Amino acid sequence: MQTPIVLPDLGADPLRLSVWFVDPGDQVYECDRVVEVLSNGATFDVLSPVTGRFVERKAHADDLLVPGQVLGLVETDRADR
Numbered sequence: 001m002q003t004p005i006v007l008p009d010l011g012a013d014p015l016r017l018s019v020w021f022v023d024p025g026d027q028v029y030e031c032d033r034v035v036e037v038l039s040n041g042a043t044f045d046v047l048s049p050v051t052g053r054f055v056e057r058k059a060h061a062d063d064l065l066v067p068g069q070v071l072g073l074v075e076t077d078r079a080d081r
Contacts, residue, residue, distance in 0.1 A: 001076050002055065002074065002075055002076075003050045003075075003076055004049075004072070004074075005048060005049060005072040005074060006049075006068060006071070007066070007067055007070075007071055008067065009067035010039065010067070012040065012044070014039065014040075014064055015037050015038070015039050015065040015066070015067075016038050016062060016063065016064055016065065017035065017036075017059050017060065017061055017065055018043065018061065019035070020034065020057060020061075020072075021035065021036070022035075022054045024055055024056060025053065025055075026053070026054045027053055028048040028051065028052065028053070029048065029051045030047075030048055030049065031047050032048045033045040033046070033047055033048075034046060034047065034048050034054065034071075034072065035071055037065060050074050050076050052077070053074065054073075054075075055072075055075045056073040057071070058070045058073070
């Protein structure tokens with residue numbers, strides 16, 4: 001099952017994707033930081049919601065982002081998530 005990594009509402013605007021800390025195929029653990037976003041000089045880390053294998057980036061460096069946007073996908077072995 002694939003679980004989305006969703007950009008939370010950080011109360012800042014505009015938001016831009018800065019850097020990914022993981023690549024497709026990497027193992028990630030729940031609460032690992034996976035991506036950094038920027039807003040007017042402030043940085044925010046977005047964490048993995050689950051443990052699994054990171055499989056896809058849906059956003060790229062310098063993309064403008066909106067709250068609720070899916071940034072990437074994590075494949076889990078559990079079907080009940």
